[in-house]
Amino acid sequence: MKIGVCAVLLGDRPLDKALEYLKSAGIEALEIGAGGYPGKAHCDPAKLLADKKELDNFKKTIDKYGMELNCLSCHGNPVHPDKAVAKRFHDDFENAVLLAEKLGVKKIIGFSGCPGDSENSKYPNWVTCPWPEDFSQILEWQWNEVLVPYWKKEAAFCADHGMEKIAFEMHPGFCVYNPETLMKLRNAVGDIIGANFDPSHLIWQQVEPVAAVRYLGKAIYHVHAKDTKVDAANTAVNGVLDNKHYSDELHRSWIFRTVGYGNGYQFWKDFVTNLRLVGYDDVLSIEHEDSVMTTSEGLKKAIAFLKECRIEEAKPTGMFWA
Numbered sequence: 001m002k003i004g005v006c007a008v009l010l011g012d013r014p015l016d017k018a019l020e021y022l023k024s025a026g027i028e029a030l031e032i033g034a035g036g037y038p039g040k041a042h043c044d045p046a047k048l049l050a051d052k053k054e055l056d057n058f059k060k061t062i063d064k065y066g067m068e069l070n071c072l073s074c075h076g077n078p079v080h081p082d083k084a085v086a087k088r089f090h091d092d093f094e095n096a097v098l099l100a101e102k103l104g105v106k107k108i109i110g111f112s113g114c115p116g117d118s119e120n121s122k123y124p125n126w127v128t129c130p131w132p133e134d135f136s137q138i139l140e141w142q143w144n145e146v147l148v149p150y151w152k153k154e155a156a157f158c159a160d161h162g163m164e165k166i167a168f169e170m171h172p173g174f175c176v177y178n179p180e181t182l183m184k185l186r187n188a189v190g191d192i193i194g195a196n197f198d199p200s201h202l203i204w205q206q207v208e209p210v211a212a213v214r215y216l217g218k219a220i221y222h223v224h225a226k227d228t229k230v231d232a233a234n235t236a237v238n239g240v241l242d243n244k245h246y247s248d249e250l251h252r253s254w255i256f257r258t259v260g261y262g263n264g265y266q267f268w269k270d271f272v273t274n275l276r277l278v279g280y281d282d283v284l285s286i287e288h289e290d291s292v293m294t295t296s297e298g299l300k301k302a303i304a305f306l307k308e309c310r311i312e313e314a315k316p317t318g319m320f321w322a
Contacts, residue, residue: 001272001310003303004029004070004283006224009295011041015058018042019065026303029068029283031109031222034099035092036076043072045095048102055102070283071107071222072096075169078154079146080124081116089113093154097161107165108158109196109222112176112185115146126173147175148188155192167196167221178205179212186219194221198287199271203228203262204240204254210274217278225306226287227262230254246291256289258298260305268309276311284310 005027010018022030034043048055062069074096076089097108114124117138127139151166158166168176168185176182179195179202186193197220199209213220230240235253242253249255259268272284284306290298 001275001281001312002028002068002070002283003225003306003310004031004068004285005299006031006033006038006073006285006287007042008033008038008073009288009299011039015042016061016064019061019067023065023067025299026307027067027286029070029285030062031071031073031283031285032069033074034072034096035074036089036096036110038073038075043099045072045092045099048099049095059103068283069103069105070285071109071167072100072103072105073109075109075111077111077113077124077174079113079115079150081119081121082123094157097158097163100163101161104162106163107167107221108163109167109169111171111174112147112151112168112181114174115142117141124173126175126177142175143184143188147185151185151189151193155189159192163192165194165221166192167194169196169198169201169224171198171201172205178202178207179215182216183219191219194219196222196224197275198224198226200224200226200228200256200262200287200289204230206240209267210270213271213274213278213280220275220278220280222282223275223280223284224287225259225284225302226289227257227259228254229257229262246289249291255291258288258290258293258305259286259302259309261290261292261301265305265309268305272309272311276315281315 007030032043033039034045048058074093078086078090078093080086114126117125127135130136170177170182176185182195195216202209238253240253244252286302288295288298
């Protein structure tokens with residue numbers, strides 16, 4: 001497995017300087033933001049597609065540092081009920097796919113999105129319970145009338161342009177937020193759909209990541225290395241659903257942490273081992289969203305920690321002792 005990074009954490013510096021820093025830090029593979037919520041600080045697909053010289057310069061910059069360009073990230077909500085908002089996310093996604101095709105990249109990372117509750121909605125409506133029955137009706141409409149038809153169309157578009165994997169991050173607030181909903185969409189659309197497995201969003205939902213890895217198996221297409229610390233005292237009083245701002249660390253039920261600061265070595269070694277057991281041998285992409293420590297410290301600690309946890313060499317073909 002390779003140690004990678006979601007490069008948006010260095011969006012405050014030019015691509016060349018960002019890659020220079022990441023290379024020196026020990027990063028081997030890149031996940032570059034190409035629109036949507038990750039932004040376009042290092043990569044604006046529309047501009048690169050329109051200017052061959054700029055595209056060539058982008059390729060040369062990536063090649064200069066010898067790191068694998070593993071995927072493009074374009075997390076958004078292309079099924080947002082506000083048509084203008086949806087179009088921006090949709091255009092970003094399709095431009096990212098077209099750029100990935102030019103770059104020879106076969107994997108795109110994103111969100112499933114979340115519609116409203118009807119054609120007349122203004123805002124997304126994330127349904128979390130089946131009753132009152134209105135909620136079940138909303139959920140049925142979202143999946144059958146919006147989500148599945150949209151992603152069937154986009155899956156065909158992606159396949160036509162060389163994409164082999166659409167990896168959805170299971171993220172609360174969107175229709176795909178846990179392993180069951182990921183598989184629901186995959187079963188409806190096809191196996192081009194898989195998981196961007198970010199354990200941090202599952203931990204606070206009280207999903208056991210190792211069990212989820214075993215459940216998803218070959219449907220895991222990408223992994224974000226990000227941790228979560230659940231605050232036992234605050235959770236005991238308020239549960240895990242928490243709308244307080246992420247900066248209110250002392251009072252929240254949980255916060256995102258650099259790997260190792262939410263769960264220790266045994267958790268992460270078990271997690272990596274089970275990824276290997278289900279056949280995943282790709283990148284562990286560090287996503288820094290730890291509000292307690294700086295980007296540079298969080299990244300350095302994550303790299304050092306993952307070096308102790310990852311399995312680098314190919315799986316042995318034989319067992320001399322058996």
